[in-house]
Amino acid sequence: MRYLPKSDSERRQMLDACGVSSPEELFAHLPQAVRLGRPLHLAPGISEYEIVQYFRDRAAENGNGYASFLGAGVYHHYRPVLVDTVVSRGEFLTSYTPYQAEIAQGTLTTIFEFQTMICQLTGMDVANASMYDGSTAVPEAAMMAARSTGKGRVLVARSVHPEYREVLLTYARNQGMPVEEFGYDPETGTLDLEDLERKMDDFTAAVIVQTPNFFGIADQVKEAARIAHGRGALLVVVFTEAVSLGILEPPAEADIVAGELQSFAISPSYGGPYAGIIATREKYLRQMPGRLVGQSVDSRGNRAFCLTLATREQHIRREKATSNICTNQALIALMATVFMTVYGKQGLRELAAQNLAKAHYLAGKVKPRFSGPFFNEFVVKVAAVDDLNKQLLKKKIIGGLPLGRFYPELSDSVLLCATEMTKRADMDVVADAILRAATPKEVTA
Amino acid sequence: MIKKVRPHLSQNERLVFERSSPGKKAYQLPELDVPAVDAAEALGAANVRAAIEGFPEISEVEAMRHFTRLSTWNYAIDHGMYPLGSCTMKYNPRINEVVARTEALAWAHPYQPEALAQGSMAVMAQLEAALAEITGMDAVTLQPAAGAHGELTGILLIRALLEKRGNPRKKILIPDSAHGTNPATAAIAGYAVQNIPSSATGVLDVGALAQIVDKDVAALMVTNPNTLGVFEENIIQAAEILHKKGAMLYMDGANMNALVGIARPGDFGVDVMHLNLHKTFSTPHGGGGPGAGPVAVKKVLEPFLPAPRLKRTGKKWAYDFNRKRSIGRVKAYYGNFGVLVRALAYILAHGGPGLRNATVDAVLNAVYIRKRLEAYYDLPYSQANMHEVVFSDDRQAKLGVRTGDIAKRLIDYGFHPYTVSFPLIVHGALMIEPTETEGKHEIDQFIEAMISIAQEIETDPQLVKTAPHGTRTSRVDEVAAARKPVLRWKPA
Numbered sequence: 028m029r030y031l032p033k034s035d036s037e038r039r040q041m042l043d044a045c046g047v048s049s050p051e052e053l054f055a056h057l058p059q060a061v062r063l064g065r066p067l068h069l070a071p072g073i074s075e076y077e078i079v080q081y082f083r084d085r086a087a088e089n090g091n092g093y094a095s096f097l098g099a100g101v102y103h104h105y106r107p108v109l110v111d112t113v114v115s116r117g118e119f120l121t122s123y124t125p126y127q128a129e130i131a132q133g134t135l136t137t138i139f140e141f142q143t144m145i146c147q148l149t150g151m152d153v154a155n156a157s158m159y160d161g162s163t164a165v166p167e168a169a170m171m172a173a174r175s176t177g178k179g180r181v182l183v184a185r186s187v188h189p190e191y192r193e194v195l196l197t198y199a200r201n202q203g204m205p206v207e208e209f210g211y212d213p214e215t216g217t218l219d220l221e222d223l224e225r226k227m228d229d230f231t232a233a234v235i236v237q238t239p240n241f242f243g244i245a246d247q248v249k250e251a252a253r254i255a256h257g258r259g260a261l262l263v264v265v266f267t268e269a270v271s272l273g274i275l276e277p278p279a280e281a282d283i284v285a286g287e288l289q290s291f292a293i294s295p296s297y298g299g300p301y302a303g304i305i306a307t308r309e310k311y312l313r314q315m316p317g318r319l320v321g322q323s324v325d326s327r328g329n330r331a332f333c334l335t336l337a338t339r340e341q342h343i344r345r346e347k348a349t350s351n352i353c354t355n356q357a358l359i360a361l362m363a364t365v366f367m368t369v370y371g372k373q374g375l376r377e378l379a380a381q382n383l384a385k386a387h388y389l390a391g392k393v394k395p396r397f398s399g400p401f402f403n404e405f406v407v408k409v410a411a412v413d414d415l416n417k418q419l420l421k422k423k424i425i426g427g428l429p430l431g432r433f434y435p436e437l438s439d440s441v442l443l444c445a446t447e448m449t450k451r452a453d454m455d456v457v458a459d460a461i462l463r464a465a466t467p468k469e470v471t472a
Numbered sequence: 473m474i475k476k477v478r479p480h481l482s483q484n485e486r487l488v489f490e491r492s493s494p495g496k497k498a499y500q501l502p503e504l505d506v507p508a509v510d511a512a513e514a515l516g517a518a519n520v521r522a523a524i525e526g527f528p529e530i531s532e533v534e535a536m537r538h539f540t541r542l543s544t545w546n547y548a549i550d551h552g553m554y555p556l557g558s559c560t561m562k563y564n565p566r567i568n569e570v571v572a573r574t575e576a577l578a579w580a581h582p583y584q585p586e587a588l589a590q591g592s593m594a595v596m597a598q599l600e601a602a603l604a605e606i607t608g609m610d611a612v613t614l615q616p617a618a619g620a621h622g623e624l625t626g627i628l629l630i631r632a633l634l635e636k637r638g639n640p641r642k643k644i645l646i647p648d649s650a651h652g653t654n655p656a657t658a659a660i661a662g663y664a665v666q667n668i669p670s671s672a673t674g675v676l677d678v679g680a681l682a683q684i685v686d687k688d689v690a691a692l693m694v695t696n697p698n699t700l701g702v703f704e705e706n707i708i709q710a711a712e713i714l715h716k717k718g719a720m721l722y723m724d725g726a727n728m729n730a731l732v733g734i735a736r737p738g739d740f741g742v743d744v745m746h747l748n749l750h751k752t753f754s755t756p757h758g759g760g761g762p763g764a765g766p767v768a769v770k771k772v773l774e775p776f777l778p779a780p781r782l783k784r785t786g787k788k789w790a791y792d793f794n795r796k797r798s799i800g801r802v803k804a805y806y807g808n809f810g811v812l813v814r815a816l817a818y819i820l821a822h823g824g825p826g827l828r829n830a831t832v833d834a835v836l837n838a839v840y841i842r843k844r845l846e847a848y849y850d851l852p853y854s855q856a857n858m859h860e861v862v863f864s865d866d867r868q869a870k871l872g873v874r875t876g877d878i879a880k881r882l883i884d885y886g887f888h889p890y891t892v893s894f895p896l897i898v899h900g901a902l903m904i905e906p907t908e909t910e911g912k913h914e915i916d917q918f919i920e921a922m923i924s925i926a927q928e929i930e931t932d933p934q935l936v937k938t939a940p941h942g943t944r945t946s947r948v949d950e951v952a953a954a955r956k957p958v959l960r961w962k963p964a
Contacts, residue, residue, distance in 0.1 A: 028821075028822065028826050028829060028830070029821075030563055030565060030754075030821065030822070030830070030908075030909055031829065031830060031833055031908055031909065032909060032910065032911030032914075033833060033911055033912060037911070037912040038833070038836065040912065041836055041837075041840045041912060042836065044840055044843055044844065045836070045839045045840055045843050046843070047839075050832045050836065053832065053835045053836060053839055054734055054835070055856075056703065056705070056855070056856040057703055057705075057734070057735060058705055058708070060708055060740070061703075061707065061708065061735045061739065061740040062734065062735050063608070063733065063734060063735055063736050063739065066733075066824050066825060066828070067605055067606060067732075067733050067824035067825075067827060067828065068605050068824065069602055069605060069606075069819065069823055069824030069827070070820075070823055070824065071823040071824065071825060071826070072820070072821055072822045072823030072825070072826040073820055073821065073823065075567045075821075077820075078567055078571060078817050078820050078821060079567070079570065079571060081571075081820060082571040082574045082577065082595075082813065082817070083574060084591075085574075085577065085591035085592070085594055085595050086574045086575065086576035086577050086591050087576070087591065088590040088591030088594060089576040089577065089580055089584075089588055089589055089590065089591040089592055090576070090580075090584060090585075090587075090588030090589070091575075091576045093584075093588065095581060095584065097581045097583050097584060099583055100804065101581055101582055101583070101805075103579070103581070107498075107499065109498070109532065109535055109536060109539075111573075112536070113539040113540075113543070114758075115569065116539075116540070116543045117548050117549070117550030117551075118543035118544060118545075118546040118547075118548045118550070118551075119543055119546065119548075119758065119759055120548070120550075120564065120569070120756045120758055121548040121549035121550045121564050121756050121757070121758075122546045122547060122548040122549070122757065122758075122759045123554065123556055123559055123561055123757045123759070123760070123888070124757070124759065124760035125546075125759060125760065127547075127879070127880075127883070127888065127889050128945065128948040128950070129880065129883055129940050129943045129945045129946065129947065129948065130545075130546065130547035130883055130888065130940075130943060130945075131545075131546055131547065131759075132542070132545035132546070132944070132945050133542040133543045133544065133545040133546035134546055134759035134760070136485075136487070136542050136545070137539070137542055139487070139959075139960070139961065140487060140488050140489070140961070142959055142960050143487075143489065143526070143960040143961040144527065144528075146960045147524050147525060147526050147527050148524060148527075152960075153959045153960065154959075154960070156760070157761070159617035159618060159621060159761075159762075159803065160617065160803060160804060161804070162801075162803055162804035163617065163621070163802075163803055170660075188804070190801060190804035190805065191804060193800055193801040193804075194800075194801050194802060194803060194804060196800055197628070197778075197799060197800035197801055197802055198660070200800070201628060201631060201660075201661050201662040202660070202662055203662065245515055245516070245519045272521075272524075273524075274511055274515070274520060274521060275515065275519055275520070275521060276518065276519050276520065276521045277521060294573075294578040294579055294810070295578075295579055295580060295581045295582065296572075296577070296578050296579075296580070296809050296810040297577065297580040297581070297582055297589065297592045297805070297806065297809040297810075298582035298804065298805025298806045298807065298809050299617065299762070299803070299805060299806075299807060299808040299809050299810065299811070300617070300761075300762030300764075300808040300809075300810050300811055302762075312957070312959075318760065319957075319959055320959070321953040321954070321957050321958055321959055322953065322958035322959075323948055323949045323950065323952050323953035323958075324948070324949055324952065325945045325946040325947060325948050325949070326938075326946040326947045326949070327946050329945065329946075331945045331948045331949075332948075333948045333950050333953050335950065335953040335954050335957060335959075336954055336957060337954075338954075340652075341620070341652040341653050341655075341656035342651075342652035342653075342894075343652065344652075344656070345652045345655040345656060345665075346655035346656060346658060346659040346665040347659070348652070348656040348659075350656065350660070351620045351623065351624060351653050351656035351657040351659075351660050352618075352620055352621075353618065353619065353620045353651075353652075353653050354618040354619060354620070354748075354750065354757075354760060354761040354762075354763040355618070355760055355761045355762075356617075356760075356761045356762045357758050357759040357760030357761045357762075358756070358758025358759060358760075358761065358762060359758075359761070359762055361758075361759070365535070365539060367527070367528065368488050368498065368528045368530065368535050368538070368539075369498040369499050369532070369535055370498075370499050371492075371496075371497065371498065371499070371527055371528045371529045371530065372492075372523055372524055372527040372528065372529050373495075373497065373529070374497065374498075374499040374501070375524065375527065376523070376524075377501055378499075378501060380508065380509070380511060381501060381504055383509050383511060383514055383515070384504055384506050384507065384508050384509045385504075385506055387509045387514055388506035388507065400514060400515045400516050400519060402515070416585075420585070420588075425581070425584055425585070425588070428583050447501065447502075450505070451505040451506050454506075
């Protein structure tokens with residue numbers, strides 16, 4: 028087999044050196060009852076060519092060549108060629124977690140750059156080396172807030188990504204952490220601050236909001252911070268569309284930022300792998316989950332980096348660790364680092380401005396359901412959601428996400444996303460289809 | 473005498489921020505085909521940020537050189553043997569990278585209609601089936617993002633089942649040889665941890681276990697083979713003890729590379745386990761992820777698996793979201809799909825018989841290393857080992873040289889160190905896992921290096937204690953890094 032580098036004679040020599048006569052003897056100590064007395068029921072191995080063909084066949088069973096207006100936490104942005112070039116280098120791809128700093132300075136340096144860029148982007152003091160994704164960063168942030176405040180309750184906005192909230196509930200249920208939701212304003216789509224005030228109490232550890240929220244709207248972070256801080260809770264700000272940070276004010280009032288970097292050159296890949304982040308204020312550093320890289324010097328006095336503050340982590344603290352996370356998303360974080368380097372200070376701004384322009388072009392033709400300011404996605408009320416999307420599919424367009432699955436009260440609405448990749452002609456087709464499906468009264472309103 | 477390597481020049485490189493100069497660009501966007509929008513008008517002036525202070529500004533060629541130079545400061549599997557115990561650093565076939573980039577798979581959106589995602593769903597279904605066959609379990613969820621995440625999922629499944637039976641119980645038993653993620657996971661799942669000492673031979677003490685298991689015990693988390701690389705020979709009895717008292721057996725699959733095609737956890741009493749696809753199934757570690765941590769369960773736990781579940785309706789794949797007993801989601805969407813593709817490519821390449829052959833070679837390599845090194849390093853536990861072997865530094869420590877020093881000296885010989893000081897039950901552990909993708913020549917060189925270091929310790933311990941000497945970065949002051957943490961670059 029091409030992955031096994033021994034010839035039969037080498038194998039024989041090694042068996043001899045081990046003092047065993049056959050490979051089977053290596054397993055002689057296994058009790059008979061545990062052994063699998065038959066071959067695995069899996070087909071024999073196949074060639075590279077056949078493997079490529081297998082996955083091409085599967086890919087052909089997926090939709091091909093569709094324009095898409097799906098966002099909802101996963102965005103279709105262009106991936107600069109340099110990103111794949113860098114992460115395809117074996118030195119990054121096939122190395123382990125950089126515990127041996129002397130021969131892992133490449134990975135360590137890029138993580139240090141990553142942590143710095145995430146701080147610059149979010150306005151926070153410190154950022155970790157990555158979490159699995161945005162959805163798991165949310166419960167980690169909630170648990171971090173609970174440790175920091177000594178309180179246990181969590182208030183989460185309904186305009187936070189619905190699947191992130193589901194993940195939060197899974198973790199919270201077993202932590203004895205009550206989670207309550209608060210609403211959004213049906214007119215603006217922004218936080219229902221009165222509902223938040225009403226539900227706020229002195230036992231609340233964290234208020235969790237998202238901006239741009241699940242409806243694409245730049246939400247009221249400052250107001251949420253005022254309410255949270257007024258009762259001694261921390262404000263956790265979530266983001267799913269990292270490109271928005273090229274143009275939107277960073278959530279400087281947050282205590283913890285929990286986000287998803289998929290937008291930074293990470294292919295949608297049917298839901299993963301992506302990279303989450305947690306960034307926070309210096310004072311909460313010791314409660315942070317996940318790996319951190321710090322600057323130091325080597326014995327010759329040269330700048331060098333290493334993993335640090337590991338006394339928070341599971342391999343040192345075991346059941347007292349801040350999280351059980353071990354493997355994170357290092358290579359994906361590297362992709363985001365290359366992306367941020369390629370676009371840089373001007374490029375990320377320009378990219379965000381293009382997203383804004385595209386979404387507002389489309390929104391200018393159809394009426395967004397909410398009046399709040401939006402970045403690159405927005406909600407539209409349509410006469411018949413399923414009919415609309417069926418029509419669009421015939422034109423090789425995947426329409427917006429029907430919201431009824433997550434918000435029963437919005438079952439007459441879709442969430443449409445436009446990025447720099449979205450073509451004007453496709454937007455015209457979508458707008459046309461929506462307008463033709465709508466009643467005249469709604470169009471002119 | 474160091475035969476495997478000799479020094480070569482490596483480029484110095486500043487941080488990207490120190491390379492930046494205003495106005496430099498590495499990108500160009502297409503002309504906007506719609507009217508530009510005034511950001512302050514569209515978003516409200518208060519919502520628009522100022523320029524991102526300190527963000528990079530460099531050209532494309534500089535970006536290329538920056539990351540290329542940094543990459544050369546890493547050691548990688550592509551360079552040579554990476555014998556980290558319990559990490560299963562095996563060769564990462566590049567075909568896996570190629571197929572993961574197949575356009576309609578890599579660019580599939582998790583919310584695209586099921587009718588347009590049949591290929592992605594088929595990939596997941598086929599991987600689920602293959603992993604169920606390999607583990608001998610009844611059902612598999614692919615949702616967890618990595619091993620520790622799989623552990624959490626598995627323990628939550630146990631909790632859900634026990635809750636349905638009327639009492640979630642209070643504690644999880646964990647051997648003292650376990651990975652740190654095990655106790656950390658139990659705590660996050662809301663359980664108290666009871667550490668159980670290993671027997672004098674380093675394995676589960678079933679006599680002691682029978683005394684400990686009571687109505688408060690939800691499960692035992694066990695790694696098999698354990699972190700000494702030794703198969704838990706009493707695993708079936710352990711399972712019986714647990715099951716008799718209504719408790720469950722969780723298996724940490726970190727060491728599954730020793731068992732694939734040889735023995736199946738489902739056949740020796742395990743109720744739930746996770747796999748590390750980035751270990752056993754060769755998806756790359758990527759400098760610390762991404763991984764994937766599928767969880768395999770027996771039928772009794774299947775109703776509790778995270779939603780959604782794949783199901784076959786007629787000729788089509790569909791999602792079943794309506795799972796009333798599900799523990800809920802552990803991650804958005806369906807799992808680290810791109811990693812799943814790589815793992816399936818690996819399984820297809822080996823096939824059933826090939827996977828077993830890989831296991832045989834992995835064990836052969838570890839046994840061979842043990843035989844050839846046991847005259848030079850103390851072997852604290854003498855049972856037959858499988859895919860890894862654990863020595864102790866007892867003999868070298870008498871001369872003032874510890875496992876961490878030996879590991880650093882190994883770097884000078886052109887190898888990545890083994891796992892240092894783990895498992896905790898071995899004093900000064902040297903935990904060596906070669907995997908099956910090392911040939912005899914590479915392993916012989918490794919053995920020669922280890923023997924040479926053992927001799928250096930006798931003649932010149934200082935040489936070893938100050939290693940590495942040949943790297944561009946010498947020993948890093950980790951204490952200083954932790955004492956005064958500098959976690960981000962700031963302008964001077």
